[in-house]
Amino acid sequence: MVRPIVPAERVRWDALMRAHHYLGLQALVGHSLRYVAVVGNAWLALLGWQAAALKCTARDQWIGWPPVLQYQRLPLIANNARFLILPDVRVPNLASRVLSLTLKRLPHDWQAVHGHPVVLAETFVNRACYTGACYRAANWEVVGMTRGFGKTHTCYWRHDAPKEVLLYPLHPRARRWLCDPKPHPQWRTPMHAITLSTKQMEDLHQRLRQLPDCRKPLGLRHPFASVLTMALAAVLAGSRGYTAIAEWVERLTQSQLKRLRARFNPKTQRFEPPSEPTLRRVLQAADAPAVDQAFGEWMMRMTPADEPIAVDGKTLCGAHRKNGTQVHLLSALLQSSGATLAQHEVPQKTNEIPEIKTLLTPLDLQGRLITVDALHTQTDTARYLVEEKGADYLFTVKDNQPTLHEHLKALREEDFSPGAYHPRKSPRTG
Numbered sequence: 001m002v003r004p005i006v007p008a009e010r011v012r013w014d015a016l017m018r019a020h021h022y023l024g025l026q027a028l029v030g031h032s033l034r035y036v037a038v039v040g041n042a043w044l045a046l047l048g049w050q051a052a053a054l055k056c057t058a059r060d061q062w063i064g065w066p067p068v069l070q071y072q073r074l075p076l077i078a079n080n081a082r083f084l085i086l087p088d089v090r091v092p093n094l095a096s097r098v099l100s101l102t103l104k105r106l107p108h109d110w111q112a113v114h115g116h117p118v119v120l121a122e123t124f125v126n127r128a129c130y131t132g133a134c135y136r137a138a139n140w141e142v143v144g145m146t147r148g149f150g151k152t153h154t155c156y157w158r159h160d161a162p163k164e165v166l167l168y169p170l171h172p173r174a175r176r177w178l179c180d181p182k183p184h185p186q187w188r189t190p191m192h193a194i195t196l197s198t199k200q201m202e203d204l205h206q207r208l209r210q211l212p213d214c215r216k217p218l219g220l221r222h223p224f225a226s227v228l229t230m231a232l233a234a235v236l237a238g239s240r241g242y243t244a245i246a247e248w249v250e251r252l253t254q255s256q257l258k259r260l261r262a263r264f265n266p267k268t269q270r271f272e273p274p275s276e277p278t279l280r281r282v283l284q285a286a287d288a289p290a291v292d293q294a295f296g297e298w299m300m301r302m303t304p305a306d307e308p309i310a311v312d313g314k315t316l317c318g319a320h321r322k323n324g325t326q327v328h329l330l331s332a333l334l335q336s337s338g339a340t341l342a343q344h345e346v347p348q349k350t351n352e353i354p355e356i357k358t359l360l361t362p363l364d365l366q367g368r369l370i371t372v373d374a375l376h377t378q379t380d381t382a383r384y385l386v387e388e389k390g391a392d393y394l395f396t397v398k399d400n401q402p403t404l405h406e407h408l409k410a411l412r413e414e415d416f417s418p419g420a421y422h423p424r425k426s427p428r429t430g
Helices: 007-020 057-063 067-076 094-114 133-137 174-179 198-208 224-236 242-250 254-259 276-285 288-302 352-360 379-388 402-410
Strands: 002-004 033-039 042-051 077-085 120-125 141-145 149-152 155-158 164-169 263-265 270-272 309-320 326-334 340-345 369-371 392-394
Touching: 002 094, 007 033, 007 042, 007 077, 033 094, 042 094, 057 141, 057 164, 057 174, 067 077, 067 174, 077 094, 094 133, 120 174, 133 164, 198 224, 198 254, 198 288, 224 242, 224 276, 242 276, 254 270, 288 340, 309 352, 326 352, 340 352, 352 379, 379 392
Parallel strands: 077 120, 309 369, 369 392
Antiparallel strands: 002 033, 033 042, 042 077, 120 164, 141 164, 149 155, 263 270, 309 326, 326 340
């Protein structure tokens, strides 16, 4: 039988792994689970699972996900960091049997302990020491080799001992789910948050420095662009509300604060993060349309050129104009993360259809795929996207356009061949 250890067994498990595994044991990184294979009261084997490797080219190429999705969905991968058959245990096919039993229960155990699922397992085998035969016997797939680097805290170092990369899908659709821009409905919100790297925050800061400081000049302590950058990074990471944003900013390191040009206190010799009231004042004083445009342009540069953009409209609950009418917004969003690239309020006396051009005009859409709902399935919109913006489009056709709907239903599958027409030459809906 294979089962997770109970808390009272943690000391024994760690001591055995430290004493007998060729890598020893300092700690398991991030979310982790420790398993033991037993017969009666006798321990036969130990397995340790931890958070996935931050970067692994062979794994990432096999999955095929873009960088933004990679950092969002790494928690959906579990890494088999340690596997040990205890000394003096001699049971035929024990290793592959233990692996098979563990993989069957791993998704359920991970969900129960950590509150979110895992859909893919990974491991790294040092071929100089082991063949990895037990993983192959348990139907793991070899996808390539590592580059021979190790990671300690935030530093990478070359050890010149590349390892074999093996993967095991814990669900038949694991690969598709990890790549799908639309997250699975059962995944919790933290899966969709975007954590920017220090370099990405620094790039965003450079973009926001072009915006004028809208605050009154008296008593300013924190640079406007620095505070705005930290606030936007916190929101992308999932913070909601001024208090949550302030708590996220408080956790930035001195190195990150320095690179974002945060205020330096000569008395303490430390860089200081802005307080909650400062964040509130900056966000309230900022020119929202200018910030939206600058942020959207930055997001466009940071995302792969082939990442689709969705246009969607929504009525804001509880938001009313002075005359009592509700506020309706039209937004352009990245499909992979849901991050907003541009946003435009639809005037009271019109609708979304003519306003889509106003929304998309500031964005560089060359070569992008734009998806819209059935309301925007219009010839003028198609012509605008293709001829003026150099974009492709995917339109939805419903019964509100009965003639077009019937014509499309009559088409054969081969009529939709990618080579049947060139979208740059003739806008057409489908």
